Amino acid sequence: MLLVAYEQAVASNKIKEDARQLAALNVLQEIYDGLIKPSSFWFSKNKVKGAYLYGAVGTGKTFLLDLFYNNLPIKKKMRSHFYQFMQTIHERLKFLQGQKNPLKLIAKELAKQATVICFDEFFVNNIVDAMLLGNLLQALYQQNITFIATSNALPDELYKGGLQRDRFIPAIDLIKVNNTVIQVDSGIDYRLGKADYDRAYFYPQDPEMWDLLFSKFKALALPPIEFAQKIVVDDRFIETTYQTCNAIWFDFNKLCGIPRSQTDYLILSKQFDYVFLSGVHHLLEYENDLISNFIKLIDVFYDISTKLIILASVPINDIYRQGRHQFEFERTKSRLFEMQSESYLLSKKKNFIKNK
Structure with a gap:
């Protein structure tokens, strides 16, 4: 069978x-x-x-x-x-x-x-x-x-x-x-061969790429678009760059720069179909919160098929190159590549836990 x-x-x-x-x-x-x-x-x-x-x-x-x-x-x-x-x-x-x-x-x-x-x-x-x-x-x-x-x-x-x-x-x-x-x-x-790298990962972070990302946000977001608001996630405020009923845009440091749990990202996954993230950069070993939270974020979004669109200053392979999180981050990089693929971007969002 x-x-x-x-x-x-x-x-x-x-x-x-x-x-x-x-x-x-x-x-x-x-x-x-x-x-x-x-x-x-x-x-x-x-x-x-x-x-x-x-x-x-x-x-x-x-x-x-x-x-x-x-x-x-x-x-x-x-x-x-x-x-x-x-x-x-x-x-x-x-x-x-x-x-x-x-x-x-x-x-x-x-x-x-x-x-x-x-x-x-x-x-x-x-x-x-x-x-x-x-x-x-x-x-x-x-x-x-x-x-x-x-x-x-x-x-x-x-x-x-x-x-x-x-x-x-x-x-x-x-x-x-x-x-x-x-x-x-x-x-x-096998996932690395399937990625279409220009669909949901933009770099370098310059005015031209910012405009492209904002155009993509406007194309996917349902109006009206709110600017510089705050969203409550698990009784804590997170500042947003842009926000609509189905799409939200965060600065990397605002979303991942302080200790967070997987629950925070699960809540966002449940509420929004599209999450935009700008300001992603080459991570150094001392940026522990950013590293560990980014790993959590990718794990949650990947497993539920939440669509993540990133504006970064470096390619995926250069986000984190070496350090004590390297073993975990290999999984994160591989998933980031697959999250750019057409099959992933067209997939439906999954339930949190399947139970039949």
């Missing part, structure tokens, strides 16, 4: 056939078969071992995840970007504050909604999630939930160098025991 869908995608030139992808597809097919196999009258269905797909950016991990999810003929399934899932978990923990074993309660709630959960971009970069994840995964696995996850890192590389990482090791062990770990990495970023 999955192989047929994969071959159809190859035949229609949506993807190129790749040996590593086909190997991963065989494992996903086994999981697929286990999930759709009916349980007997006397015995409940056994837990089906999941899969952890890792590799460099643009090597087809998310494509395989979506191929599996979209072709799986069961209702109790969920697909989410990992940071969105963790955001939901934190919200539920806040709601259940004071109750005994809240993670077990959350796991039972999720088990009613899904027997399989697909995570895109499994990544841990803060101590709060790291300390939470072991107990959360344990509770979810006890509910016989199957996971399919994509990541840029091996399980053993997750949260590497993080505070109190020794307390995160049990979570890594759970991932390795309950999932088949598969490398999906041919060394080729």
Whole structure:
């Protein structure tokens, strides 16, 4: 079933056939078969071992995840970007504050909604999630939930160098025991060949390019256009350059220059179809807020298919070249290239979490 869908995608030139992808597809097919196999009258269905797909950016991990999810003929399934899932978990923990074993309660709630959960971009970069994840995964696995996850890192590389990482090791062990770990990495970023670079990324930042960007804003925005307003996002004001009901324009420093969470960018994604960003420049290592927030912004916008139009002083490859965020930023650059492509710009905005 999955192989047929994969071959159809190859035949229609949506993807190129790749040996590593086909190997991963065989494992996903086994999981697929286990999930759709009916349980007997006397015995409940056994837990089906999941899969952890890792590799460099643009090597087809998310494509395989979506191929599996979209072709799986069961209702109790969920697909989410990992940071969105963790955001939901934190919200539920806040709601259940004071109750005994809240993670077990959350796991039972999720088990009613899904027997399989697909995570895109499994990544841990803060101590709060790291300390939470072991107990959360344990509770979810006890509910016989199957996971399919994509990541840029091996399980053993997750949260590497993080505070109190020794307390995160049990979570890594759970991932390795309950999932088949598969490398999906041919060394080729298939997304880079699809980009049409002049559609939504403008540089250098000079008067001519500013005029082009403003013309694009006027073409996409529904009137009236408001100038130099403020928008409230999660109880905080952000200054805007221009704003309409469906499009908004920010200065890079105003949107990314102070600490922000993914929730801020999720709210913007939900409210606006088009986000314009001017003032993007070559980022230096000390500009930590700008770097980390830009990574978050691109992750959110890419996953939901929010259309981002950028005016920058440098090409995409020169935004951030080296430093401690380089590993994460490789994903950001690859996504920025794809976000200029016609297929991305014509795609419909996605739901935050798919649940059927």
